[in-house]
Amino acid sequence: MIDFSQKPLVLAPMAGFSDLPFRDVVKKFGADLTISEMISSNALVFESKKTLKMLQKNESEAPYIVQIAGSNEEIIKKAVLILNEFDFIDGIDLNCGCPVSKVIKQNAGSALLNDLDLLKRLVDTIKKHSKKRTVSVKFRLGFKDKYPKLIARACEEAGADFVSIHARTAKQLYSGKADYEAILEAKEAVKIPIIANGDINKDNFKEVQKSTKADAFMIGRASVGKPWIFYELKHEKSISKELKKELILYHFEAMLKHYGKEAVKLFRKHLHEYSKTLANAALFRATINQIEAENIMIKNIEDFF
Numbered sequence: 269m270i271d272f273s274q275k276p277l278v279l280a281p282m283a284g285f286s287d288l289p290f291r292d293v294v295k296k297f298g299a300d301l302t303i304s305e306m307i308s309s310n311a312l313v314f315e316s317k318k319t320l321k322m323l324q325k326n327e328s329e330a331p332y333i334v335q336i337a338g339s340n341e342e343i344i345k346k347a348v349l350i351l352n353e354f355d356f357i358d359g360i361d362l363n364c365g366c367p368v369s370k371v372i373k374q375n376a377g378s379a380l381l382n383d384l385d386l387l388k389r390l391v392d393t394i395k396k397h398s399k400k401r402t403v404s405v406k407f408r409l410g411f412k413d414k415y416p417k418l419i420a421r422a423c424e425e426a427g428a429d430f431v432s433i434h435a436r437t438a439k440q441l442y443s444g445k446a447d448y449e450a451i452l453e454a455k456e457a458v459k460i461p462i463i464a465n466g467d468i469n470k471d472n473f474k475e476v477q478k479s480t481k482a483d484a485f486m487i488g489r490a491s492v493g494k495p496w497i498f499y500e501l502k503h504e505k506s507i508s509k510e511l512k513k514e515l516i517l518y519h520f521e522a523m524l525k526h527y528g529k530e531a532v533k534l535f536r537k538h539l540h541e542y543s544k545t546l547a548n549a550a551l552f553r554a555t556i557n558q559i560e561a562e563n564i565m566i567k568n569i570e571d572f573f
């Protein structure tokens with residue numbers, strides 16, 4: 269289902285960004301694998317309408333992976349049993365990288381890197397109960413220090429089919445240099461495929477391919493405001509201004525379909541990113557921050573881009 273021999277390009281899970289409409293857009297530009305935003309296993313077990321909506325996927329997303337977060341074996345098991353009911357989900361990914369304090373306080377996300385035995389038990393629990401084709405783990409290089417080999421081996425031993433590695437520690441949050449050598453260390457310590465992640469963009473893609481020897485590459489922030497990056501990485505050419513405009517309008521339409529009227533406000537952050545580096549972007553941002561009506565938003569997008 270995921271052909272790692274083709275070195276696939278993966279959209280990183282990003283809470284607040286990699287929702288169904290955004291994943292629709294990146295699939296159009298050739299992203300090979302998409303993953304949901306992080307979904308709390310507690311919320312999943314509660315089966316709220318909002319959480320269940322977060323599980324939805326586009327038809328184009330095949331394969332499609334749902335990422336869950338949590339630290340309690342019983343709750344993770346229940347979450348897996350719920351996910352088993354949705355045939356359109358192909359894999360389950362465990363978040364072991366989130367550095368947000370609310371998540372760490374629950375011993376979840378990157379806090380699991382401080383307790384590899386618990387991490388292993390959670391992966392094992394998912395593996396045991398999941399009816400999905402893959403179980404995977406997304407992790408950082410360590411919590412404070414770097415021990416990527418130990419983490420990768422723990423995941424492999426517990427039955428993970430592949431792992432994604434964000435080349436930073438949890439303590440580094442999102443700053444400091446991504447350490448691609450550390451991904452290579454993990455790659456050489458295990459047999460399962462490794463997805464490299466962290467600061468990958470058009471300029472360093474070839475270098476990251478060489479230095480990590482990874483089996484796939486995951487792109488997050490470089491795709492926000494530039495979802496066409498997947499096409500550009502694959503074909504080594506840029507897309508036209510006209511196509512970009514068409515795409516931005518398509519993205520907004522998809523947001524309206526998914527969120528209804530709420531989409532107007534939610535789309536502002538995407539427009540901020542789409543307009544970055546263009547002339548008069550500050551004025552455009554100030555204008556669209558005030559807009560509440562869909563048709564006025566569309567008119568402003570058409571005029572600006």
Ligand SMILES: Cc1cc2nc3c(=O)[nH]c(=O)nc-3n(C[C@H](O)[C@H](O)[C@H](O)COP(=O)(O)O)c2cc1C
Pocket residue numbers: 280281282283284285305306335363365366406434465466467468486487488489490
């Ligand atoms: C706004 C935002 C939300 C994120 N949400 C998640 C998430 O839900 N799950 C996850 O595993 N990582 C999450 N991440 C981390 C990214 O998946 C990725 O590991 C990180 O941004 C580094 O890759 P990049 O430099 O290509 O963005 C998030 C990152 C950002 C910027």
